[in-house]
Amino acid sequence: MDNNSILLIDPTFDPASASTCNLLVKVGLDSFSYAIINKETKQVNAVFDEQECDNGAQKFAERLKTDSYLKLPYQEVKFAIHTANTIAIPNDLYNEANLESHSQFFTESHSGNLYCQAQNHFGFTTIFTLLRAIDKTLEEFTYAKKYEQNAGLIQLAEKLDGYNLLLDFTVASFNVLFIKNQQVVFQQCYEIENTEEFNYYILLIINQLNINLQETALNLTGIINKGDEKYHCLLKYFSKADFISVDTDLNQEVLDDMPAHYYSSLLALNQCV
Template sequence: MNKNSILLIDPNFEPANSSNLNLLIKIGVDTFSYSIADEEKELIHAVYDEQECEDGVEKFKERLKTDAYLKLPYQSVKAAIYTPNLVFVPKALFDKQQIKLYTQFFVDTDLQNIYVQSSEQKEFVYIFGISSATDKLLTTNWENVTLLPYDAGLLENAPATDDSNVIIDFTVGSFQLLYFKGKQLNFAQNYQFDGIDELTYYFLLIISQLGIHTKQTSLKVCGIIHKGDDQWNLLAQHFNRIDFLVVPTPFDTNILDDMPAHYYTSLLALQQCG
């Protein structure tokens, strides 16, 4: 472990039973995390999280060599990976014969590894691409891996109670922002920032460009943010309704009792993705 990582383990966890368990993986721009979940017993056995990585994929590659828990066989594996090559297509307009029509909007238009996932809760299809090296890294280690876009957990569990709402998932040095308007996804983007001044710049730019009426829009936050810190105070200056996003789960999360409940919202929410 290093000063930027944490590993929480259920003392009764038996690695020999891993073939009955689920592995959830999140690979961000600057973070890497995973969780081991027991669906039958509705129990979270382990959570590993590392912040401030220079490269999330490289950190994942490094952990694969040294982390014994990642070498275990699992019943199922779900991996959410950050990629700028992602588009959302309304299900009513999606044509599986026209994938190239959608991938022309990718940042990297020459990717060979293209994935299509239908959202279970929202009326759209995810189409995303990842590098051949990352694809090989995941599919070689786990034949049964399901690949998902980075923010799939949040999107599948986003509350739809307000006509307009924003969800922000923070790491130490980046944030993923989702904006819903008319209860439909209107915007999704990841930003890296260095300090509160840069965060303020991005935040005000987003509000301005999207025309977000902050006083009438609810805000849910999760990840590495605390009430009263610089990030929270910045957001509270603009939003009247701000709260932590904690997705209800039937799983026993006793190993997280000493941690803020919203820290691992987006990671644990992957359990509910298809």
């Protein structure tokens, strides 16, 4: 492990039991993490996390060559991957027979595979495409399910009512999800170099979305702690901030020495269908 990565693993985990386990992988803009969950015992067997990557997708590709845990024959594999080409289509406008018609709204041109991710709880379908290099890397995971990076965060949002701003942090970026009465109003990913830049984006989000600071609950997950600069920055505008944990019966003893909210959005992928 280098200074930016950790591997937490249950000493009793037997790689031979992989066929009863799920592999959850999250490839961010500047981070890469995965978790191994035993479906029978409902135990988190391992969590790997690497922050401050120059390129999360490249780091995953490199790790795939050397990490034997990524190559085990799992029961199910799920990937949540950052991409600039993603759009949410309301279900009444979604045209499954002609997915290409929706791609005209992508930020960048594309010439790869189109993927769909139904968000039936919120009434829309996410359509996205991945970089060719990522598609190439994932070729060996023939039966893997692929999701847009925010899939775990959206899963966490399903249990929330009213007005909610959810922020999912890495060391150098954060994902935003704004929910109004069970409707997704806004989602985006921002890179940040310092607290001043983070403050700018928070003010931009508040002002552009006309967020009522008294009515909106602030929910945090990922690499953020009480007392750090980003946390204090948020409390300039919101009266309080709540940390989100995964609402499951998973045994997470392997994470006992870590803040419970660090890997909530990663573990929430286990509930994505």
